[in-house]
Amino acid sequence: MSEIVKVSIDGIPVEVAPGTTILNAARQIGGDVVPPAMCYYSKLEGSGGKCRTCLVKVSKGSEKDPRPMPKLVASCRTTVMDGMEVQNITSPEVIEARKGIVEMLLINHPLDCPVCDQAGECSLQDLAYEHGAAKTRYEFERRKFERVDIGDKIQLHMTRCILCYRCVFVADQITDHRIHGILNRGDHSEISTYIHQAVDNDFSGNVIDVCPVGALTDKTFRFKNRVWFTKPVEAHRDCDKCCGKVTLWYKGEDVLRVTGRKDAYGEVEEFICNTCRFEQKKTADWVIEGPRNVSNDSVISSNHYGSLNLPPVVKKNLALQESNKEQLERFTRL
Amino acid sequence: MGRKLLLEHINVPNINTFDVYRSKGGYAAVEKALKTLSPEDIVEEVKKSGLRGRGGAGFPTGMKWSFLAKPEGKPRYLVCNADESEPGTFKDRFLMTKIPHLLIEGMIIGSFALGAKTSYIYVRGEMMPQIRILEKAIAEARNAGFLGKNILGTGYDLELYVQPGGGAYICGEETALIESLEGKRGNPRIKPPFPAIAGLWGCPTVVNNVESIAAVVPIIRDGGEEYAKIGVGRSTGTKLISASGNLVKPGIYEIELGVPVEEFIYSDEYCGGIANGKRLKAVVAGGSSVPILPANLINKTINQEARLMTYESLSDGGFATGSMMGSGGFIAFDEDQCIVRNTWNFARFYHHESCGQCSPCREGTGWMEKVLHRLEYGHGKLSDIDLLVDVSRKIEGNTICPLGDAAAWPVASAIRHFRDEFEWHVTEPKFCLQRNYGLAHYADPLPKPEPVAV
Ligand SMILES: Cc1cc2nc3c(=O)[nH]c(=O)nc-3n(C[C@H](O)[C@H](O)[C@H](O)COP(=O)(O)O)c2cc1C
Ligand code: SF4
Ligand code: SF4
């Protein structure tokens, strides 16, 4: 096999290493041709294939076998072949199927965004905004679960879960022994700890970061604020357990929450430990690197850098003053 | 009288014991295979026989065996799928109860042909009696030297285990079965890799249905060519059909593939017609997963040809006017049966059995069930019918395993062929609780198809 595989996605050619999935090839191109991924998580082995939002059409299998694939395939779990041609947003069939999947994900979802801590950084919200219908066709009672605390720092709100299995993979692969998984089957499946045992492990907090929706939330941040009123700032500290590289979320001068650093696809760059996440909530605990880049179309960006009033933390911190120079000048001029 | 290959001696008293089975020529095929044939010869015979998987998909068994990867230093496994849970299908249970040694004999031959030294029979959890029967039969076969070390002095070793499942329909899907066999939650795996490359414990594995494995015995005993003489075209050999519903004589029949459907329903040799002098309304020909057909499409195809009990003929007409052989669960509905109710019942089953891994199946099966429930009880709307078709389309083909399709097809086909009855449930909500829609025009002769303009 050659070292490079040539594929085209929505007509855009890209060269990738053999064994790359269609999804990752699309991410190399970037932009609109990247299929949405609700369950795949590149850092979690075995993830993907479940939510089906990343379905694409393979209109040409490969140079050797040009036949199209008979069904839509999950791009996160299908590897590219040399000469493969993939259609994502150029295929009406894919768009239609994806709309169907989004509808399915939403029929049992409580749609309680106004009271959900994840709102504003929720993959399901983004997905529904982009692909969903304005009205539901579902006229039955939605599935409900009781909220449970798993440990004193994490809350599980199963009603919002989309069963992406990411947190199960985290528990399996990142923490030293897994004590939570999926109980029952079908639409009454639920994420559960083994008889409500507390999840107590140095890395358990990462389940919050991988959860694409508001099913697993940080109790230390619960109801403190809306994410779009908080200002993300990159920071690091010397940590003997993890890389110590985090995003701090400020409101005024207070650090309301600490998370891993998420990339454009909502994946953390590196997993962080619970000490960094839950215990270090003073600016003095951290070395501030600078403000976090937030994409323009995220609601998170709507409330800060554009606004004239700079967050107080910027005025006190040299690194932040440096990177917010322009705004600061404007601010002081006024 | 059609030829019987599997059930030939089924009525012999105590055929479930080793001695009686042996006295009727049992285990002769094992002797022949181990002493005179090479594994490749056996695979070749099975290929020649044209045997197609009896578990539902109808994939040629010989081909499946020849695809098995044979990497150095890795064990290979043969797993028998005895999870039979499809509504309407109950042939494997019968075979295991009555003539367990046939399955064990087939397992020995199959394992030898595939080079498996450990093989498993994965039995559905509810079939506790069958599990005991199989375990007893295995012990008997072992005592007689047909299992264990150095079988018949040929140097071939085989351990055969019976593994009870938890009673989930989804564990009949081959990769879910493998997960379950490994002691995990029975979620279907995402393919590729296929079991032939990485199955049980990551090793090359073949999963076959009980009946497929049992059919290997007559194939090896009489030769593949002999077996292939029975049947029509690519549907060779005999097939067990479990007939149920409103028939005079429901039960398990071994048919030669190619028997006309009409003969199967009405002749005294088989089901003996519709019970209580009623008329036939509809048939589900291959277990709950396959499309349902109205009476006027089951005996004859759309082109007015007699429909035969073969893989090809049953699917003649595609999804528009055909169905499938499936696993051979033949369910007949008479004029008093309500198709809406039956469709709801099937939908309820799939909703209950979905593993919940992928969103379209997890959410869509429940949605369909709820809408069908509403229709059945006279609270539906006309738009519900199109909604059901749409939901079924969004599930079909978009899921990890075929359970999604299996849930979508019965709903889509019932609406395709019995739309009037669904509409009646909406327009006459009172009547639909008191009586059934009846036969209506579902058995009327079909109009002659328009000649195709050339
Ligand atoms: C949801 C589901 C349930 C199934 N249940 C069974 C079953 O109970 N028994 C069986 O033999 N095959 C079952 N199958 C088919 C198996 O996946 C597999 O195709 C079969 O065991 C292969 O054997 P064969 O080639 O001998 O037919 C099922 C498939 C699906 C998708
Ligand atoms: S709790 Fe969150 S991460 Fe876990 S399966 Fe549900 S949606 Fe996925
Ligand atoms: S189609 Fe249904 S049963 Fe199959 S993997 Fe998906 S959720 Fe599970």
Ligand code: FES
């Ligand atoms: S991201 Fe591919 S199926 Fe979920």
